[in-house]
Amino acid sequence: MARKKVDRTQDEIREYPCYSIEQVASYIGVPKRTLRNWVTGYSYQTRHAMKRANPVITPADPENNLLSFYNLAEAQVLAATRERNIGLRRIRHTVEYMREVLQEERPLLRCVFETSGQDIFLQNISGKNLRNPLNVSKFGQYGFRSILKKYLSRIERDANGNPTRVYPLKAGARSAKRNIVIHPFVSAGKPSLAESGIMVEAIWKRKKAGETVKTLAKDFRLKPSEIKAAINYYAA
Incomplete structure (x- = not known):
């Protein structure tokens, strides 16, 4: 049942x-x-x-x-x-x-x-x-x-x-902008990009695997600045 x-x-x-x-x-x-x-x-x-x-x-x-x-x-x-x-x-x-x-x-x-x-x-x-x-x-x-x-x-x-x-x-974060958000109803409550809702962890894992900012921006349809914000958040 x-x-x-x-x-x-x-x-x-x-x-x-x-x-x-x-x-x-x-x-x-x-x-x-x-x-x-x-x-x-x-x-x-x-x-x-x-x-x-x-x-x-x-x-x-x-x-x-x-x-x-x-x-x-x-x-x-x-x-x-x-x-x-x-x-x-x-x-x-x-x-x-x-x-x-x-x-x-x-x-x-x-x-x-x-x-x-x-x-x-x-x-x-x-x-x-x-x-x-x-x-x-x-x-x-x-x-x-x-x-x-x-x-x-x-x-x-x-x-x-x-x-x-x-x-x-x-x-130690490089920027105080509100680029990253934790929203209980978005991305299972994990940190995500404020405008798109894309989980920051997903971007970080692909960056660690060797992908470039330009490639990630194209794949996720985001600005390079948004990709960098996600990376800097994890790096901090």
């Missing part, structure tokens, strides 16, 4: 645990150990005893440490901490403070921030506009303003404030 097809909603697809820690680390350009610490927490020594730090990201499948598209979006925001050399403990304190103030378990995912001059305001949470926008620039002592300011434009959201697309920005 044929298995009955199960149609998932968009939210369910974005919540579905489909990425390993290794995959997400590769997509957004952070070390696997760093991402694992964000997802599983870690132990550290104090003057008196060993303590356990809680995770900053709650994985979609905690038992197997599998991540969803939503988890990937959270990790993309946190990726900026490595560029700024901001300690994970400080970031955790900031996130925990926002959870207490906003009563939102996953503020990195569900909160929508906007900028005004040098200040950053929280305008919307879980699809609801705040009567008095919260100025999160006061978290500057934790470096949170510098993180958000750079990465706000890299995540697109729907009317409910949930991420719909992530434009990964790897440390």
